[in-house]
Amino acid sequence: xxxxxxxxxxxxxxxWVMTFADLMSLLMCxxxxxxxxxxxxxxxxxxIAESLExxxxxxxxxxxxxxPMGTSPVFDHFSxxxxxxxxxxxxxxxxxxxxxxxxxxxxxxxxQLEQATQQQVARTAQQLAQALEQEIQAGRxxxxxxxxxxxxxxxxxxxxxxxxxxxxGEFQGILGDIGDALAQVPxxxxxxxxxxxxxxxSVRYASNWDLSAARAAxxxxxxxxxxxxxxxxxxxxxxxxxxxxxxxxxxxxRAQNRRVEIVVDLEQPIAQYQAKVLSLLEQGRAEEAFQxxxx
Numbered sequence: 001x002x003x004x005x006x007x008x009x010x011x012x013x014x015x016w017v018m019t020f021a022d023l024m025s026l027l028m029c030x031x032x033x034x035x036x037x038x039x040x041x042x043x044x045x046x047x048i049a050e051s052l053e054x055x056x057x058x059x060x061x062x063x064x065x066x067x068p069m070g071t072s073p074v075f076d077h078f079s080x081x082x083x084x085x086x087x088x089x090x091x092x093x094x095x096x097x098x099x100x101x102x103x104x105x106x107x108x109x110x111x112q113l114e115q116a117t118q119q120q121v122a123r124t125a126q127q128l129a130q131a132l133e134q135e136i137q138a139g140r141x142x143x144x145x146x147x148x149x150x151x152x153x154x155x156x157x158x159x160x161x162x163x164x165x166x167x168x169g170e171f172q173g174i175l176g177d178i179g180d181a182l183a184q185v186p187x188x189x190x191x192x193x194x195x196x197x198x199x200x201x202s203v204r205y206a207s208n209w210d211l212s213a214a215r216a217a218x219x220x221x222x223x224x225x226x227x228x229x230x231x232x233x234x235x236x237x238x239x240x241x242x243x244x245x246x247x248x249x250x251x252x253x254r255a256q257n258r259r260v261e262i263v264v265d266l267e268q269p270i271a272q273y274q275a276k277v278l279s280l281l282e283q284g285r286a287e288e289a290f291q292x293x294x295x
Contacts, residue, residue, distance in 0.1 A: 112281060112286060112289070113274055113277055113278055113281065116277050116290050117273065117277070120270075120273060120293070120294070121150075121266060121270070122145075124185055124294075125145050127181070128152070128181050128185065131180065131184075132152070132178065132181060135174050135177070139155075140154070140155070140157075140158055140171075140174060141154060141155075141174075142155075148266045149263055149265055149266065150185070150264040150266065151261050151263050152178060152261065152264075153259055153260075153261050154171075154219070154260045154261070154262070155255070155256065155258070155259050156258035157255065158170065159171040159174075159260070160215060160218075163202060163205070163211065165214035165215045165218045166218070167218050175222040175223060175226070176222075176228075178223070178262065179223045179226040179227075179228035180228050182228065182262070183228040185264055186266070186268075186269040186294045187233075187266045187267075188235065188264075188268070189229065189234050189262060189263070189264055189265075190234075190236075190262075190263040191219050191220050191234065191235070191236045191260065191262055192216060192236075192238075192260065192263060193212030193214070193215040193216035193236075193237070193238045193239065193260050194212055194239055194240070194241070194260070194261065195208040195212050195240050195241050195257065195258055196208075196248050196258050197257075207240070208240035209238050211238075211240075212238035212239055212240050213236065213237070214238070215260050216237060216238055216260060219260050220234050220236050241257065245257060245259075269294055272294075273292070276292055277289045277292060280292065
């Protein structure tokens with residue numbers, strides 16, 4: 001008889017399974033122990049649960065016609081801060097030179113006011129032209145009007161020596177006539193010295209800035225010496241070759257750029273004049289308003 005084959009031995013579990021099972025048991029015990037140490041605040045838990053319930057609509061019946069609206073726990077448990085006024089809420093005051101009454105009048109009144117102002121400036125320019133008629137006709141002076149400014153232009157020829165700020169004797173007498181004429185005209189007076197673009201290098205003047213400022217100062221001193229113009233009305237400035245009237249390409253053009261200008265600024269007198277004229281126009285005295293002067 002053939003020998004019986006031995007039964008195949010049954011497979012047993014791997015040896016690491018027991019170690020893994022022990023490790024899992026220990027971990028479970030550890031977490032259970034941690035949970036037992038934890039404390040749950042029932043009040044806070046209830047508040048958070050209610051907030052989440054409102055925010056996400058949990059366990060809440062919403063009618064079909066109502067639009068679900070979420071809320072935030074921040075708005076339920078915190079109140080907004082007290083609003084404080086900002087700088088924009090403060091009252092600010094602005095000043096201006098124009099009379100505020102000018103903004104409330106009709107176009108007709110404003111047109112009359114502008115016409116009266118232009119006529120007054122033109123009368124003042126005409127008075128200066130008559131007082132300096134001889135010098136203007138002789139070509140020593142030019143009288144210009146630019147908006148609210150009157151400009152007396154003095155050329156270098158006959159007034160200053162070449163490269164010098166010393167006034168000629170003849171021109172000092174002319175400045176006396178200019179001072180008498182300016183005494184009748186209100187406004188701030190600026191005396192500006194100008195040169196051409198030829199560099200100035202001398203013992204006395206290091207540059208055209210020095211020469212132009214010195215010439216302006218000479219004119220101002222001559223006007224003050226006559227006593228016709230008050231010192232607080234005068235301003236001087238040396239502008240060198242920065243503001244030519246013509247290009248500096250020819251000797252003739254450069255000669256015209258070498259000049260001193262006496263600029264009368266009528267802006268402030270005009271503002272005061274307009275206030276007086278406007279008052280007369282408000283009273284229906286238009287004819288008198290057109291004849292009022294600076295004073």
